[in-house]
Amino acid sequence: MNVSLLIARRLSLKRDNGDHNGNRRSPAVTIAVAGIALSITIMLLTLAIVPGFKHQITRKVMGFDAQVTMHPVQSTAGYEGAETQPVAFTPELADMIASQLPAGGKAELTIRQPGILKTDEQFAGLVFKAFDGDMADSFIAENLEAGGIPDYGCDSMRYHIVISHTTADALGLSRGDKVNGYFFTGNNLRTRRFTIAGIYNSHFNEYDKLLAFMSMDAARALTGMSENEGSAIEIRGLEPEDIEPVRMAMQKVATDAFYDNATNCYLAVNDVYEQDPMYFNWLDLLDTNVIVILVLMGCVAAVTLISCLFIMILERVQLIGTLKALGADNGLIARTFLYMAERVVLRGILIGDAIGLAIVWLQWQFHFIPLDPEAYYLNSVPVEFNWTGIIALNILAALLALAIMLIPTHTVARISPARVMRFE
Numbered sequence: 001m002n003v004s005l006l007i008a009r010r011l012s013l014k015r016d017n018g019d020h021n022g023n024r025r026s027p028a029v030t031i032a033v034a035g036i037a038l039s040i041t042i043m044l045l046t047l048a049i050v051p052g053f054k055h056q057i058t059r060k061v062m063g064f065d066a067q068v069t070m071h072p073v074q075s076t077a078g079y080e081g082a083e084t085q086p087v088a089f090t091p092e093l094a095d096m097i098a099s100q101l102p103a104g105g106k107a108e109l110t111i112r113q114p115g116i117l118k119t120d121e122q123f124a125g126l127v128f129k130a131f132d133g134d135m136a137d138s139f140i141a142e143n144l145e146a147g148g149i150p151d152y153g154c155d156s157m158r159y160h161i162v163i164s165h166t167t168a169d170a171l172g173l174s175r176g177d178k179v180n181g182y183f184f185t186g187n188n189l190r191t192r193r194f195t196i197a198g199i200y201n202s203h204f205n206e207y208d209k210l211l212a213f214m215s216m217d218a219a220r221a222l223t224g225m226s227e228n229e230g231s232a233i234e235i236r237g238l239e240p241e242d243i244e245p246v247r248m249a250m251q252k253v254a255t256d257a258f259y260d261n262a263t264n265c266y267l268a269v270n271d272v273y274e275q276d277p278m279y280f281n282w283l284d285l286l287d288t289n290v291i292v293i294l295v296l297m298g299c300v301a302a303v304t305l306i307s308c309l310f311i312m313i314l315e316r317v318q319l320i321g322t323l324k325a326l327g328a329d330n331g332l333i334a335r336t337f338l339y340m341a342e343r344v345v346l347r348g349i350l351i352g353d354a355i356g357l358a359i360v361w362l363q364w365q366f367h368f369i370p371l372d373p374e375a376y377y378l379n380s381v382p383v384e385f386n387w388t389g390i391i392a393l394n395i396l397a398a399l400l401a402l403a404i405m406l407i408p409t410h411t412v413a414r415i416s417p418a419r420v421m422r423f424e
Contacts, residue, residue, distance in 0.1 A: 007323075007336045028307065028308045028311035028312065028315075029308055029312070029344055031304055031307075031308065032304045032305055032307070032308030032344050032348065033344055033347050033348045033351065034304075034348075035300055035301055035303075035304030035305070035348070036301045036304065036305065036344070036345060036347075036348025036349060036351075036352060036397075036401075037347075037348045037349075037351040037352040037355065038297075038300070038352070039297040039298065039300050039301035039348075039352065039397075040297075040301075040348065040349055040351075040352025040353060040356060040393070040394075040397060041352045041355045041356040041359075042293065042297050042356075043293065043294055043297050043298075043356075043393055043397075044352065044353065044356030044357065044360070044390060044393060045356055045359060045360065046290055046293045046294065047290070047386050047389040047390065047393060048356075048360045048383045048384060048385065048386060049381060049382065049383055050286050050287075050289065050290050051384055051386050051389075052381075052382035052383045052384040053286065053376075053378070053381075053382050054283045054286060055382070055384060056378055056382045057279065057283060057377060057378075058240075058280075058283065059139075060139075060202055060204050060207075060377060061204075061272060061276050061279050061280075062139075062236075062272055063138075063139025063140070063143075063202070064139070064202075064204070064207045064211065065272050065275050065276060066110075066234030066235055066236050066272065067235060067236055067237075067238045067243050067246070067271060067272050068234075068235040068238070068243065068246050068247050068250055068269065068270070068271050068272075069232050069233070069234050069235070069269070069270050069271075069275070070087070070097075070232060070233040070234075070235070070250055070254060070267040070268070070269050071087065071231065071232035071233075071267060071268055071270075072085035072086075072087055072265045072266070072267060072268070073265070073266050073267070073268045085265060086223075086225050086229040086230060086231065086264075087109075087229065087230060087231070087232060087233060087263065087264070087265060087267060088228055088229055088263050088264040088265075089109050089228050089229070089230060089233055089263075090228060090262055090263060092257070092260070092262035092263075093233075093253075093257050093262045093263045094107065096253045096256065096257055096262060097233070097235070097250065097253055100246065100249040100250065100252075100253055101235065101238075101246065102238065102239070102242050102246070104237040104238070104239070105235060105236075105237050105238050105242070105246065106235065106236055106237045107233055107234070107235045108131060108233070108234060108236075109131075109216075109228075109229075109230030109232075109233060109234075110129060110130060110131055110230055110231060110232055110233075110234050111129070111130045111216065111219040111220065111223060111225065111230050111231045112127055112128070112129050112130075112231045112232070113127070113128045113130075113183060113185075113214075113219055113222055113223055113231075114126070114127050114128070114183070114184075115127075115128050115181050115182060115183040115222075116181065116182045116183075117163070117167070117171060117179050117180070117181055117194070117212070118179070118180050118181075118182060119171050119172060119173070119179060119180075121172070122170060122171050122172065123171075124167050124170050124171055124209075126163075126167065126210060126211065126212045127210055127211055127212070128161070128181075128212050128213070128214045128219065129211055129212070129213055129214070130213070130214050130215060130216040130218070130219035130220075131213075131216065139202075140162060140200050140202075140213060143200045143201060143202045144162075144198050144199070144200050145165060145199055145200065145201045146174070146175045146198065146199040147162070147175040147176075147196070147197050147198030147199055148197065148198050149162065149197070149198060150162070150197040150198070150215065152215040152216065152217065157197070157215065158215050158217050158218050159192055159193065159194050159195060159214075159215070159218055160194070160195045160196075160197035160215070161181075161194045161195070161196065161197060161212055161213060161214045162196075162197055162198040162199070162200060162212065162213040162214075163196060163198075163199060163200075163212045163213075164199070164200055164201065164202070164207075164208035164209065164211065164212070165199055165200065165201035165208065166201075166205060166208040166209045167208070167209065167212065168196070168199050170209075173196050173199075174196065174199070175196055175197070175198065175199060176195065176196060177195070177196045178193060178194070178195055178196075179193075179194050179196065180192070180193060180194070181193075181194050183222050185222060185223060185224070190222055192218065192222070194214075202377075203373035203377050203378060203379055204377050205374065205377075233267070235250070243271050243272065243273070244271065244273075246271075247269055247270075247271040250269045251269045254266065254267040254268070254269055298397075298400065301348070301397070301401070302400070302401075302404045305341065305344070305345065305401060305404055305405065306404060306405075306407060308341070308344060309337060309341050309405055312337060312340060312341070313337060320333055337405075338402075338405055338406075341401075341405045342401075342402075342405075345397075345398065345401040345402075345405075346398075349394055349397055349398065353390075353394065357390075360383045360385065363380075363381055363383045364383050364384075364385070367379075367380035367381075368380075369381040
């Protein structure tokens, strides 16, 4: 028979001092449960919000910039200027790339062409980007706030474009409006009359104020590129852990393709982490914030738990003296209080989980906690259910609580039966 567990089950967490308050829960227990619940709630929210925030920002960056980009070495992979050297996406090169891609990976041509949109009162310098694939399921399509993605398979849609909310506001444009576009190609100035087919808003101002999207046919007509030529080859659809291996594989493909005459120029290869290091360095710093919050909340829970256990021992000091007088050793008494403290810890963890998971679910469903998109690139707090982290948090919290509870139980060994029998 486990005597310690039997005694712990018989003892109540309520105060038992013989007065009319004997059925009221001890304030120390209430504070300890509240402290543990608060700590678990905050730690759980941290594990839900920070990964959610990192995932959403990463998704936005990779929505605009391909995970891996292959471009001519004398060109730029960014958006600062035109890519003067086209890359020929030959069938041989396409086969070489496809053979090195994991499941879900896709390579497609893109053309980037700087230009100016001008109304009677305002103008905006932009980089027009065209894809060789279907934009209906693209990141831009998911962020449309007006209009839609044009059907570029239809000739009448060739000069329909998609611009950002930022650009539309700056130029006073809305869906269906006509606007003139001006492009310098070599020493020539070319003008096109565009129709605004859609307006997107990603809340990522650095990209929104810079990028517009056009059809591949319109881009080829402006640049003079042939059907299998483009500014760069973009690879998307990769899992995060596949980006670096694919980049390294594409470097070998670029070398082999050049020396095998499978393409017209040597291709440099960049991944999204190289093209946008400031965003990913910023996101990496958030991991430090997570550690700080977890440590601070762990300390709060530890202090309240230790205080609670000390008070529980002092409130039952006469019981300790009686048990010692009956022959109970310090280990049995210490285990008794450990079992009682475990009840406090379990209640705190369960309450904290219930509150934390409820908040996460409500935010996931209704997005009731807003954010300033100008500062955070998102209009509401992002969350995701990280079940592995939640389970690990609960297990670690229980183990740490058990270790912490060993500290005050050593007080039992210093209590003298003769003295505590007179303790009031």
